Amino acid sequence: MEDIAGLLEFKLKSKTSPLWPQKVIANFDVFLKDHAAAEKKAMSTALSFIAKYPDQPELVKTMFSIAKEELEHFEQITELLHKRNQGLKSDEKDPYIQELLKELRHGVRDRFLDRLLLAAIVENRGCERFGLVAGALSEDDQLKAYYEHLSREEAKHYGQYIKLARLYFEKNEIEKRLMELLEAEARIVNALPITPMLH
Numbered sequence: 001m002e003d004i005a006g007l008l009e010f011k012l013k014s015k016t017s018p019l020w021p022q023k024v025i026a027n028f029d030v031f032l033k034d035h036a037a038a039e040k041k042a043m044s045t046a047l048s049f050i051a052k053y054p055d056q057p058e059l060v061k062t063m064f065s066i067a068k069e070e071l072e073h074f075e076q077i078t079e080l081l082h083k084r085n086q087g088l089k090s091d092e093k094d095p096y097i098q099e100l101l102k103e104l105r106h107g108v109r110d111r112f113l114d115r116l117l118l119a120a121i122v123e124n125r126g127c128e129r130f131g132l133v134a135g136a137l138s139e140d141d142q143l144k145a146y147y148e149h150l151s152r153e154e155a156k157h158y159g160q161y162i163k164l165a166r167l168y169f170e171k172n173e174i175e176k177r178l179m180e181l182l183e184a185e186a187r188i189v190n191a192l193p194i195t196p197m198l199h
């Protein structure tokens with residue numbers, strides 16, 4: 001990582017199994033219900049940053065923007081479910097997120113950095129997986145284009161989280177902690193079963 005641009009485009013440390021998109025396509029309604037729930041959680045995450053760090057104008061502004069976009073994704077996926085005569089599912093804990101949250105450190109400053117970096121990593125994983133879904137949706141051009149669009153949106157979001165981290169923390173500190181959290185995320189992803197869920 002040479003510069004901010006390099007940092008904005010950080011890579012995950014493990015690739016999703018090629019079996020995952022196959023499972024998604026074979027159980028697409030199950031996937032969509034989980035995807036809708038994940039968009040809602042992404043919106044809640046952005047809003048919770050505003051609640052936790054209300055005195056940081058740059059952060060608040062960015063989080064309003066992300067929350068609005070996640071709400072839009074949530075609404076679009078809900079509409080897609082309704083078109084398929086499907087409904088939303090009730091909230092369930094996402095084991096991937098639960099495991100990631102265990103990595104949060106305790107001091108106020110450390111926790112702030114960890115929250116920003118974990119949110120960036122989750123968005124990056126979303127970017128990767130929506131790209132895989134788009135690649136597997138070979139027979140529906142409209143849906144394929146929509147998932148390509150979502151993949152780009154999540155890439156933008158992870159960049160926004162990293163940009164905020166750059167505003168409040170030194171680059172070296174970010175890089176060091178990002179590497180640690182990426183290792184943890186790779187371990188967590190690899191230990192989870194392959195299901196048609198987003199994570």
Ligand SMILES: [Fe+2]
Binds near residue numbers: 039042069073154
């Ligand atoms: Fe989203």
Ligand SMILES: [Fe+2]
Binds near residue numbers: 070126153
């Ligand atoms: Fe997002």
